[in-house]
Amino acid sequence: MLEPSLDLYGETFDKVDAVLADLLTKSHARYAMIIDRKGFVLMHRRALWAPKPPSLDSLATLIASNYSANTAIANLFGEAAFKETVQQGAEVGTYLEELGDKALLVTVFDSSAALGRVKLFTKKAVEEIRVALRDAKDEAPDIEFDQEWSSSTEALLDGLFGSGKS
Amino acid sequence: MLEPSLDLYGETFDKVDAVLADLLTKSHARYAMIIDRKGFVLMHRRALWAPKPPSLDSLATLIASNYSANTAIANLFGEAAFKETVQQGAEVGTYLEELGDKALLVTVFDSSAALGRVKLFTKKAVEEIRVALRDAKDEAPDIEFDQEWSSSTEALLDGLFGSGKS
Numbered sequence: 001m002l003e004p005s006l007d008l009y010g011e012t013f014d015k016v017d018a019v020l021a022d023l024l025t026k027s028h029a030r031y032a033m034i035i036d037r038k039g040f041v042l043m044h045r046r047a048l049w050a051p052k053p054p055s056l057d058s059l060a061t062l063i064a065s066n067y068s069a070n071t072a073i074a075n076l077f078g079e080a081a082f083k084e085t086v087q088q089g090a091e092v093g094t095y096l097e098e099l100g101d102k103a104l105l106v107t108v109f110d111s112s113a114a115l116g117r118v119k120l121f122t123k124k125a126v127e128e129i130r131v132a133l134r135d136a137k138d139e140a141p142d143i144e145f146d147q148e149w150s151s152s153t154e155a156l157l158d159g160l161f162g163s164g165k166s
Numbered sequence: 167m168l169e170p171s172l173d174l175y176g177e178t179f180d181k182v183d184a185v186l187a188d189l190l191t192k193s194h195a196r197y198a199m200i201i202d203r204k205g206f207v208l209m210h211r212r213a214l215w216a217p218k219p220p221s222l223d224s225l226a227t228l229i230a231s232n233y234s235a236n237t238a239i240a241n242l243f244g245e246a247a248f249k250e251t252v253q254q255g256a257e258v259g260t261y262l263e264e265l266g267d268k269a270l271l272v273t274v275f276d277s278s279a280a281l282g283r284v285k286l287f288t289k290k291a292v293e294e295i296r297v298a299l300r301d302a303k304d305e306a307p308d309i310e311f312d313q314e315w316s317s318s319t320e321a322l323l324d325g326l327f328g329s330g331k332s
Binding site: 059063065066070072073074076080082083084086088089090091094 | 220231232235236239240242244245247248249251252253254255257258259260274
């Protein structure tokens with residue numbers, strides 16, 4: 001089964017969330033996302049003033065698949081991968097940096113942000129997130145299936161397939 | 167049939183070739199290529215000091231297909247396309263700029279070149295190439311099939327399928 005390759009819980013989640021918020025404030029970027037290389041959105045932040053973003057799931061899938069395709073170009077030059085990618089359109093641009101070997105940090109900015117600031121603070125954020133992930137001691141939360149979940153699921157399945165008691 | 171979408175002949179070819187040579191000298195980039203969006207290499211130049219490049223056909227095909235994929239991301243933000251893309255690895259980087267609506271100018275550089283200069287002189291080259299293409303009055307060269315071509319082809323076909331005279 002396809003599962004996100006980086007899990008963020010508890011205190012680490014809060015730390016990384018604060019780093020993304022800080023990144024948006026300092027760089028004046030619109031959105032910041034952490035996605036894994038399979039195309040899952042792991043975390044995201046949107047600046048208060050930014051317009052509604054497009055579907056983040058679509059965006060993450062496209063960015064992750066393009067990242068893999070770009071790796072093929074990097075390999076032609078004997079590089080393992082391109083560590084950073086900047087794309088600029090007339091109004092909107094994206095800046096992408098590797099976050100360890102499983103995830104990517106994507107910053108989406110518009111012409112109100114200077115590219116230099118976006119690069120500088122994204123790099124800084126990448127460093128801080130790396131430290132937070134390295135220091136992470138959070139255990140994955142236990143998922144408990146209680147009596148209520150059990151009986152409601154049973155009722156749902158019975159509704160679909162019959163209770164077997166009739 | 168797949169055919170290159172931009173034809174460069176005679177005087178225009180020489181002008182554009184000089185622009186690429188100038189770009190390499192001034193930016194200290196390794197290679198400069200004009201590719202069309204189907205992935206054909208239309209022209210290329212290599213700096214004298216640069217190592218042997220990887221297969222330019224593979225590179226052009228990968229870059230053109232990634233360019234299309236990236237357009238899907240640009241569209242999510244309401245942009246027609248990303249006008250420029252920078253990718254940087256540990257040693258080698260690529261800078262890509264649109265050249266009209268059919269072609270792309272790709273500059274490949276390494277750490278001996280400053281990204282600022284690469285961007286500046288690639289942009290300048292794009293302008294100069296646009297002017298050269300706009301002013302182009304070269305006719306496509308006539309391809310003449312002479313008697314020698316005709317008889318050698320006939321002999322070849324006869325060899326393959328029989329002369330029909332036996």
